[in-house]
Amino acid sequence: MSDTPVLEIQGLTGGYSLNRPVLHDVNFQVGTGEMIGLIGLNGAGKSTTMKHILGLMTPQKGDIRVKGKKREEDSETYHSALAFVPESPLLYEEMTVREHLEFTARAYGVSKEDFDERSGKLSALFRMEDKMDSLSIHLSKGMKQKVMIMCAFVARPSLYIIDEPFLGLDPLGIRSLLDFMVELKAGGASILLSSHILSTIENYCDRFIVMHQGIIIAHGTLQQIAEQAGKPGAPLEELFYTLVQGRV
Template sequence: MTLQVEHVSGGYGQLNVLKDVTFSVAAGQLTALVGLNGSGKSTTINHIIGLLAPKSGNITLNNYQLKKDPVAYKAQIAYIPEQPVLYPELTLREHLDVTINSYRLNQQSAWENAQKLLKIFRLDNKLDWFPVHFSKGMRQKVMIIMAFITDAKLFIIDEPFLGLDVVAVKDLLQLIDERKNNGTAFLITTHVIATLADHADQFVYLKDGQVAAQGPMNQFQQSVPELVSEG
């Protein structure tokens, strides 16, 4: 088991958003975290990546507990936020350098991987561009490339399909499937359930900060038909 979220409750200040949330993400599997606005998806993600501390419960990644060994825990994660976060003073090339150095990757193999990804997402001729020149979709592609050059055991991706063109969505799904086949775990939040229908191994449905349903697509579809039809 890669990621285990066990009986987690927490939120912001005195406000409890999550109430006894429990689910797991196995190696080589994609778990889709879904729910309506305000259901607790972002709060769950913020707890898993360590921006928020649970008031109760445990979060474990490959036997490393977030609260006991945060450095080893976080070193296993690649996170792609919904809104791209780039340094305005750094070029695309420098962003990749920062990622390679932060994850202590082999320079040669990491750059070989980066060149392939840059070509896939049609950014190979923009290495010396600054973020100010990128569209929102291009910034999102930069975040994807930065994540996928790592050897992270768990990818956490927040609403990856919003802002991407149809070709980029197809390319991203192909990359996800390839990494899954190599044992990487994925936790993805999305409102576009249909896009992940053939790729997700399980869906976890949050409602009012609680897990209201979970399971593979056929089981999930029966449990929450109105949400699936909207997606």
């Protein structure tokens, strides 16, 4: 594992208003080949943290570095190193599935040979072979979510930011996504994954970050989280409940 974190957040304070920040002195790192679970209640600050990483929001205080670079120092290097899967699919209605993948591949400089191999594998993995030339307006919500996931994975950035990816996916789609993320991770990719389905991500993430009301209240491996919660051996759902129940 590289000594330089793929993602490093130091002292991040930010939100939609200077007078009422959502995030308060957030600090964490994502190393090479790590899958980190970002968990918390609605409004805990997970999506706001992701928006700051993506450059959609500007920190009030603190620094965010991707592969050692801040966005204002080298925007091209910063953004080319990450891909994002949002909670709600956002597609162009009059573009086909294939055209979405091709558009993304060109943006990331993916060669035609790599595109053909990756798009073929992804369409088979997510059972979308017969939908590749369908307009997105004709797809179900679950299929649209699969297209967003496929677009992110047709590129091969260093860091994936994935926000609630399981919404709308069928059980086979969820399993395919998890297995593919494990494969990407084994190849050195890093993943910051937000999800409410704690029982699903418990055995896949290397570490967890528990956020509540804009601060990190626990972080570490499942064992370390259990120690912080005072419940060794308990499942992640129980640990999370124990950590936040007195703070709501």
